[in-house]
Amino acid sequence: MNTFILLKILATLMVPPASLAVGVVLWLAIRMIGWRRLAATVLGLSIVQTLVLSFPPVSGMLVGLLESKARSLTADSPLCCYEAIVVLGGGIAPAAPPHTTEPELTEGSDRIWQAARLYRAGAAPKIIVSGGSFVERQGGPATTEAEAMRRFLLALGVPDAAIVSEGKALNTIENIANVRDMVKGGRVAIITSAYHVPRAAKLAAKGGLDFAMVGVDWSPPGAATPWWDRWLPSVMALNYSNRALRELVALAFDRRGESLAR
Structure with a gap:
């Protein structure tokens, strides 16, 4: 193992x-x-x-710890100009033909949509989609996340020539290492979900990338949700708590990112 x-x-x-x-x-x-x-x-x-983790106030507190850091990391990110826009995997489930022939959008699919928006705004001449597939690497039927993101970007009107696929990375460390080898010191805008911004930024800095962070999938303010969704236990709150806990633990204790330092 x-x-x-x-x-x-x-x-x-x-x-x-x-x-x-x-x-x-x-x-x-x-x-x-x-x-x-x-x-x-x-x-x-x-x-x-x-x-405890099923209560929205708890999940809100945990996610808030990450998003407050993310806001400070993304506050001064300019909209232009970059060598490439980098979309980290996690926003789409790859197709697994012949069982499923089309990719499946997930909660993090705003990452891909935001990349298309920035490209159309002229932020960069190309988009690097970074994400592999454990199943595909093991010889299973799934394609890679990079391929799934490429197909979605094409559907959003991004030209095929502007999309560069990196389909080997299975985690954020590999995302950063592989992108670094591709851009050769060029400045990039890294798009990921808000809760993931702090760890992605930490790893990008370790890897020596010249980068700016762009966060998506921010939590809605309390005023935008019904009172029962803010107080009653739910599966959604449990999911948010779990996701935030994994990120917080990785930020505090995961030392694998040291391998990125040169």
């Missing part, structure tokens, strides 16, 4: 619902050996974690 797979598994297991499933398994195992009080504590903590 390589590091990429191991970290993906650990990141999934540390947050609900996987962490709740782990708690239930541990509860059964510990209970079987007679440590009933410890078993109940483990199960209780798993349930509490799931409930």
Whole structure:
């Protein structure tokens, strides 16, 4: 098992619902050996974690920590002029023919739309779409994220000649390393979701890129959502909490980005 797979598994297991499933398994195992009080504590903590992270005020606080950093990082980003606009993977699910023949847009698809807008505004003469596919690398049916983004950009009216595909990267570190090799010191505008901006900027700086950050997918203000969506537990809030926690943990503890330094 390589590091990429191991970290993906650990990141999934540390947050609900996987962490709740782990708690239930541990509860059964510990209970079987007679440590009933410890078993109940483990199960209780798993349930509490799931409930707490499901509350919108908690998810809003966690996402807010990332987006406040993102606002400071994107505040002074000029709209022009760059050698390339770089779109980081995460905004689209690749097609997996013959099962699915078209890419599937995800929550982060604003990344691609924003790239098309900047290109049309004259921010750069080309767009680099960066994102591979673990399934494709393992010989599965999926195409790459880069190919999926290219197809979407074509549908948005961006000329094929203006799109450069980087279809090998499986994570942000590889995104930055591969883009750096492509632009050879040229200035780039990096587009990613707001919650991901702080980590992407940290890695881009480590890699020595000349860059500006462009954030998309910002959280809507509280006044733009009904009161029940702001206070009642929900699957959406749990999803936002999980995503933010993974980013915050990676920002604080992931040292793999040191490999980008030259």
